[in-house]
Amino acid sequence: MAMTGVLRPGHAQLRVLDLEKSITFYRDILGLVETGRDDRGRVYFKCWDERDHSSLILSPSDSAGIDFIGFKVLDAATLDQLERDVRAFGIATERVPAGDLLETGERVRFRLPSGHLFELYAEKTKVGNGLPSVNPPPWSMDADRGMAPIRFDHCLLYGPNVQANKDLFLKVLGFHLVERILGPTEAGEPEIGIFLSCSHKTHDIAFVEYEEPGKLHHLSFRMPTWERVLRAGDIMGMNRVPIDIGPTRHGVTRGETIYAWDPSGNRFETFAGGYEPYPDGDPITWTFEGFPHGLDYPQGKLHESFMTVVT
Ligand code: M3P
Ligand code: FE
Known part of the structure; x- marks a missing residue:
């Protein structure tokens, strides 16, 4: 590519x-x-x-x-x-x-x-x-030293006008839509979450619809393996780093993950796995009903903090 x-x-x-x-x-x-x-x-x-x-x-x-x-x-x-x-x-x-x-x-x-x-x-x-x-x-x-991620991988941002962001990223900035989450309305529209890639990654940036503008959900750091995500979890435990979700796997992107908080309350993610989409692929859709498994595939749980805690 x-x-x-x-x-x-x-x-x-x-x-x-x-x-x-x-x-x-x-x-x-x-x-x-x-x-x-x-x-x-x-x-x-x-x-x-x-x-x-x-x-x-x-x-x-x-x-x-x-x-x-x-x-x-x-x-x-x-x-x-x-x-x-x-x-x-x-x-x-x-x-x-x-x-x-x-x-x-x-x-x-x-x-x-x-x-x-x-x-x-x-x-x-x-x-x-x-x-x-x-x-x-x-x-x-x-x-x-420490969890030692290999790269800053992506971020998930919360704010209004997700559809306008989608237009900008797809039509102007050259991104492709890899996965999307539909809202709770009858028609399943509009999208309340979009996962956008400018590369071969499942996402380089993602947005979730939220009333307040300019909010951060998480910065994500790439780990080379699932073993390294588990090891990051051990290091969080040793240092009493507060964990939000995981270790588990997202259905969305298939990524292996832990969400946790830094000393200021900013959420970060240690993340591995996923798949490698090409830009000509059709996006994967998560219905609102299916979304709990999108967030945490094994547990199928819509963790309350996912929707409510941002900085
Ligand atoms: C990630 C990721 C949702 C999943 C989020 C996924 C919104 O943070 O890095 O794959 O369910
Ligand atoms: Fe993420």
Whole structure:
């Protein structure tokens, strides 16, 4: 599959309450690699196997939640074209100068119909994964500290106007719809949840309809295996990290999962498995009645917190 246009989730800036506690959590318990700090008090991390400078930026704040999410695009020409396309779709954009985020080029920023700040960028310094590019070993010592996910995988965002978001992502940003959840109405419409991919993954971003704009449901971190998801659960237990759901398997995407909370109450996911959709595949549909198994396939349980706890 040719990967052009929008490539992948690149970074998320997350608001945290107690910065020191959060640094310890993300570095030693989740097991990310710290890559920088800036003069605005922000702390930058990446997963051990990511090559670009940063994928998670912690921003000290008095409220939890997400400031923005950024996707990397192929190159500067793609960025210019997508900026024009988003404007033509009727959404205003602004340019955030290079260097505003450490080691990151100019970003094109706009607000999604769901209220989230969304960015596209083409440049971020490649710092590598700590392994040589010639004859590398399969992992480094960073792969064994804490839960040690391999990459920032996707996010699930809650907000209004999911259908307008769907239009934007499918018609302008080049995503495809992989799975969807129907609402409780007689006709089973409209969709209350959409799982969108710009790649071969089951989802690079997902949205669930919610009254309040701009909310975060979870940031998801990719684990290489189900064993590693279980091991992440052990590490959560050892460190008394509060678990929301799992270890279990989502029916939606078939992903193996644990949802848990960081020290600020932001939900994160350790996630493995799933399947590899192509963009010409037809989306999978979950009815509202079938959705409890979509969330937690073995238990078929519509966990209350899934619908109600966001930051
Ligand atoms: C995920 C995932 C739902 C399942 C969510 C799935 C909304 O978070 O990563 O696959 O039921
Ligand atoms: Fe997820």
